[in-house]
Every structure is written in structure tokens, then in C-alpha cells.
Amino acid sequence: MNTFILASASPRRTELLKQAGITHLVFPSACEEHTDETVPSKVVEDLSAQKAAYVYEKYLAGHAAEDFIVLGSDTVVSCNDQILGKPAGADDAKRMITLLQNNTHQVYTGVTLIQYQAGRKTVLSFHECSDVSIFPMTAKEIASYVQTNEPLDKAGAYGIQGRFAIYVKRICGDYNNIVGLPIARIYQELKKL
DSSP states (O other): OOEEEEOOOOHHHHHHHHHTTOOOEEOOOOOOOOOOOOSHHHHHHHHHHHHHHHHHHHHHHHOTTSOEEEEEEEEEEEETTEEEOSOSSHHHHHHHHHHHTTSEEEEEEEEEEEEEETTEEEEEEEEEEEEEEEOOOOHHHHHHHHHTSGGGGSGGGOOTTTGGGGGEEEEESOHHHHHTOOHHHHHHHHHHO
């Protein structure tokens, strides 16, 4: 089995890989992320590719005799044609949740897999999209949730697997995609490499 490397420090992504039985190393990308893309699906694919490429080059420098796979990923929330990444602070988190409440939004996760095997590099990028509908929330509920600090390191300012779950009315698509990795799709794509 190839060494599997997750180009992310996200504990949620690590947990999803563990649940799937994928033993992996954690090697967070430190690249400067930038994209000129404005379409959410292209944004996440572009950023996931940047992260994976950065870790691939760093890892390859010391492991050229080893076969390995790097997984880079990026998640954004899109609501009313606005892309919502991680909030800049509590006020930004309140703004995002106010936008999401009593509305349906999309969660996009882009994934790039880079395989290095027998001296050959193979790159595969794709994305998944899930729809999430949120119940109406009062200003007090929004403020209370933001005070938990849970939204501050998450795209769209919420974690579906945390306290915010009580506000989720409906999802259409892959739940794990919303958490941070479309693990079933990743498994299917890995079989093609």
C-alpha cells in the first residue's frame, strides 16, 4: 500500500479518513493559497490542487524512492452567489450565519489526489456539492452559537457535526462532504488510480 498523505491539519478530515480505514500521515500545506476563480466548484478544485502540489513537492524531495499519494482538499460554502470561507472573526461569523439561516446553501469540497508510483505522477481533481437548508434562527441564537467559538475555523462559520446540528433542517447530498471530505467519492476515485 502506498503511503497516504493528508495535506491538511483538519481534525475532521483526519477522522473521516480513519473512519474509512485509510491510514495516513498528516502533512499540512503551508502554501500561499490564491485563486482567480469565482465559481465555487472551480475555487475548491483550484485550492485543493495548490495544497496537494505543495505537499507533493515537499514530500517527494525526501522520498523519491517511495510510492505515495497526497490528498489536498478545500471546502467553501456558497449562499446567494456569495462564497463563504472561514470567518475573519466573531462579527464575520454572525454575518455568515445570518445569511445562512432560513435559507438553503451549497457546500463544495474540492479534492486533488496526486499519486507518485514507480517514478510516475498522476493527478486527479474533482468536487462534490451538497445542499443544506437551515431553520430560521433568532439574533440571540446566532450570537449564542458564535460565542461557542465553534464557527471560527469552519467554512461558512458552522460545523454540521457540532452544536449547529440543531439548526439543520435538511441536507441533500453527501453528509461527509459537508463535514470536510466526500469520503465515499474519494474511495471510488482511489480505486481508479
